Amino acid sequence: MTTHASEPNDPADLDHDPATLEAMGTAVLERVVAHLAALPDMDVRGLNEAEALCRQLEQNEPPETGSDLESVLEPYFSSWVEQSFNTASPGYLAYVPGGGLFESALAAFLAAATNRFTGVWQPAPALVQLEANVLRWLCGWMSYPEASRGLLTTGGSMANFTAIVCAREEKLGVQLREGVLYTSTQVHGCVAKSARMAGILADRVRAIPVDDNFRMDVAALGRAIDEDRQRGLQPFMVVSSAGTVNTGCVDPLDAIADLCAREGLWHHCDGAYGACFHIVPALRPQLSGLERTDSLTLDPHKGLFLSYGIGALLVRDGEVLRRAHAETASYLPAPTETFYDPSQYGPELSRDYRGLRLWLPIQLLGAARFRAALAEKRALAVDAAERLSALPGVVMDAWPDLSLFAFHVSWEGASRDEENRATADLMERVTARGRVMFTGCTIDGRHLARVCVLSFRTRAAQIDALLEDCEAELSALLVERAGARAG
Numbered sequence: 001m002t003t004h005a006s007e008p009n010d011p012a013d014l015d016h017d018p019a020t021l022e023a024m025g026t027a028v029l030e031r032v033v034a035h036l037a038a039l040p041d042m043d044v045r046g047l048n049e050a051e052a053l054c055r056q057l058e059q060n061e062p063p064e065t066g067s068d069l070e071s072v073l074e075p076y077f078s079s080w081v082e083q084s085f086n087t088a089s090p091g092y093l094a095y096v097p098g099g100g101l102f103e104s105a106l107a108a109f110l111a112a113a114t115n116r117f118t119g120v121w122q123p124a125p126a127l128v129q130l131e132a133n134v135l136r137w138l139c140g141w142m143s144y145p146e147a148s149r150g151l152l153t154t155g156g157s158m159a160n161f162t163a164i165v166c167a168r169e170e171k172l173g174v175q176l177r178e179g180v181l182y183t184s185t186q187v188h189g190c191v192a193k194s195a196r197m198a199g200i201l202a203d204r205v206r207a208i209p210v211d212d213n214f215r216m217d218v219a220a221l222g223r224a225i226d227e228d229r230q231r232g233l234q235p236f237m238v239v240s241s242a243g244t245v246n247t248g249c250v251d252p253l254d255a256i257a258d259l260c261a262r263e264g265l266w267h268h269c270d271g272a273y274g275a276c277f278h279i280v281p282a283l284r285p286q287l288s289g290l291e292r293t294d295s296l297t298l299d300p301h302k303g304l305f306l307s308y309g310i311g312a313l314l315v316r317d318g319e320v321l322r323r324a325h326a327e328t329a330s331y332l333p334a335p336t337e338t339f340y341d342p343s344q345y346g347p348e349l350s351r352d353y354r355g356l357r358l359w360l361p362i363q364l365l366g367a368a369r370f371r372a373a374l375a376e377k378r379a380l381a382v383d384a385a386e387r388l389s390a391l392p393g394v395v396m397d398a399w400p401d402l403s404l405f406a407f408h409v410s411w412e413g414a415s416r417d418e419e420n421r422a423t424a425d426l427m428e429r430v431t432a433r434g435r436v437m438f439t440g441c442t443i444d445g446r447h448l449a450r451v452c453v454l455s456f457r458t459r460a461a462q463i464d465a466l467l468e469d470c471e472a473e474l475s476a477l478l479v480e481r482a483g484a485r486a487g
């Protein structure tokens with residue numbers, strides 16, 4: 001009798017013998033390697049039959065008996081993964097690109113397969129120490145002091161949320177309702193959501209206007225703080241951006257730090273997109289003042305090229321992070337005072353051992369290669385912006401402070417609406433060619449195309465493809481528009 005996966009001799013035994021484990025692992029690895037080899041030639045957007053596919057996949061009941069691995073791997077790669085934005089593609093210049101270093105995928109597998117408990121220090125001290133090391137490296141890279149501590153989160157959103165909790169605990173205590181939080185009109189949407197989750201409701205969140213370069217207007221910030229004080233409210237926190245998601249612009253962090261120091265406010269910086277560029281010494285002037293913030297969000301699944309699911313919060317005074325989360329339980333070992341203990345610095349207990357996903361790539365590649373890759377992404381973005389801006393019909397709205405820039409399409413006598421439609425058209429037509437993908441945003445009624453270079457796979461060849469495809473589509477588009485006007 002053969003032992004098929006769906007008809008085991010002993011249905012309660014969920015384990016496998018070593019030969020089966022190896023066969024299953026090899027089957028997955030072979031598929032992954034083939035997939036990664038094909039990545040550069042796959043359509044960068046990939047999506048064309050999403051609705052039909054999702055209808056077909058809908059399934060309300062779990063299968064009663066199992067199926068073999070191959071019957072899942074086949075559609076996973078040939079259909080489910082293929083029908084998606086190809087966020088791992090070298091040509092992906094949309095939103096903030098992903099990537100996913102192979103080293104971080106291996107770490108995810110290692111961590112899950114060995115499955116040790118890293119929520120507190122005692123059950124896996126060495127593994128937790130690796131995570132503590134990685135947090136120290138991040139603090140060093142951001143020029144944060146010795147007393148700083150951090151927390152690895154699932155992403156930038158949760159890091160921003162935890163920062164608001166820290167500021168709230170430190171500055172407001174039990175008086176939540178009077179507290180006012182300040183951001184700019186360009187801040188990421190997760191900040192308003194995080195404020196709400198942290199008990200700071202929408203009527204206590206101010207969106208400060210930005211200047212012509214999309215940077216927070218610090219004079220307006222000062223006036224808003226004064227007005228709120230006069231109304232008897234309690235300003236407690238400013239959330240600045242080190243690289244906004246719309247245009248990549250970096251707020252005047254030094255001026256905001258000065259103001260926060262004068263006013264006694266907590267200064268948190270959302271560096272989910274841009275903070276990792278601080279690792280490159282030559283780029284630190286672009287982020288001047290970052291090192292003076294009270295807390296800082298970074299997103300290693302963006303800026304350090306890792307697979308999704310890893311963000312980080314750093315807090316200048318590590319004790320504040322600890323006070324906001326420290327808790328004991330009679331059934332757990334007492335927290336160690338000597339070593340880093342994740343459960344004392346964050347909200348989770350049982351959790352994914354995400355530290356390994358950050359530690360292994362840095363350990364295997366070394367810091368120098370991350371610096372080189374980040375410096376290259378910045379240089380590629382500057383090169384792309386310069387070459388694009390030289391094309392007829394392109395108006396640059398935001399030059400790259402880091403590796404993201406924004407522009408729109410324009411021609412003599414065009415209305416705002418016509419320009420908006422042409423800019424959206426250009427994005428669609430270039431993306432439809434399949435080699436590079438970029439997306440847009442709307443600011444004050446103006447539609448902007450935005451290009452973000454942050455995948456480790458994006459190299460000079462993709463910037464050339466971007467230029468070729470933009471030039472071809474732009475000239476076709478301008479000829480059509482001119483024809484429409486003449487006709």
Ligand SMILES: *Cc1c(COP(=O)(O)O)cnc(C)c1O
Pocket residue numbers: 096154155156157158188190241243244245270271272273299311
């Ligand atoms: C991506 C991003 C976020 C949200 O981070 P997630 O990792 O997606 O949760 C917040 N702020 C900025 C500027 C971002 O680019």
